[in-house]
Amino acid sequence: MNFAVFASGHGSNLQAIIDALKKKKIKTRLALVVCDRKDARALQRAAKAKIPSVLIDPQSFPNRELFDREAVKHLEAARIDFIVLAGFMRILSPYFIKAYEGKILNIHPSLLPAFKGAHAIRDAFAHAVKVTGVTVHFVTEELDHGPIILQESLAVSSQDTLASLEKKIHGLEHKLYPKAIDLFARGRLSFAGRKVVIR
Ligand code: GAR
Secondary structure, three states: OEEEEEEOOOOHHHHHHHHHHHOOOOOOEEEEEEEOOOOOHHHHHHHHOOOOEEEOOHHHOOOHHHHHHHHHHHHHHOOOOEEEEOOOOOOOOHHHHHHOOOOEEEEEOOOOOOOOOOOHHHHHHHOOOOEEEEEEEEOOOOOOOOOEEEEEEEEOOOOOOHHHHHHHHHHHHHHHHHHHHHHHHOOOEEEEOOEEEEO
């Protein structure tokens, strides 16, 4: 199977995936990195690992669906079977989600359904939660709502700052995402309604 990673920024999850591939913790092929920002560190990480990448500039497309149609062209050319969103900060159109239904994974830095949206770590910290965590889920049209694949919690201590919490969350993400990708690639995930069953 071939997969693509979509990223918009720092790309630390992309790096964790690249490292897991090298260590054969994920036994499938990362064939393409798709990025929507030219200054994204993710592009440099892809280049360093010699993974083909494409920059699609949202400003060149009048709407979300036309951006997504351009992305699909690249995915088809690279024969991509599934998609891994890793800090991709754009909402995908219904067209794209239908085209890859059940084949798009996302990572979110909270225990969904708590703290949806683009600032989950900051929001959970501001709420002074005692427990938070990371969720890997399938992407559906409803934002941060799709069936949950893996979820892991961590404790927030009274010593934690926003920076220390971010560090803990990212550490957990880098462990959890490669695991979920490998489970999907091995065909070990199936659905029972909303429930994802791991075989
Ligand atoms: C990650 O923490 C990821 O969970 C989050 O963006 C960060 C990207 O970091 N995604 C979301 O908040 C999606 N709603 P990275 O670029 O270093 O991988």
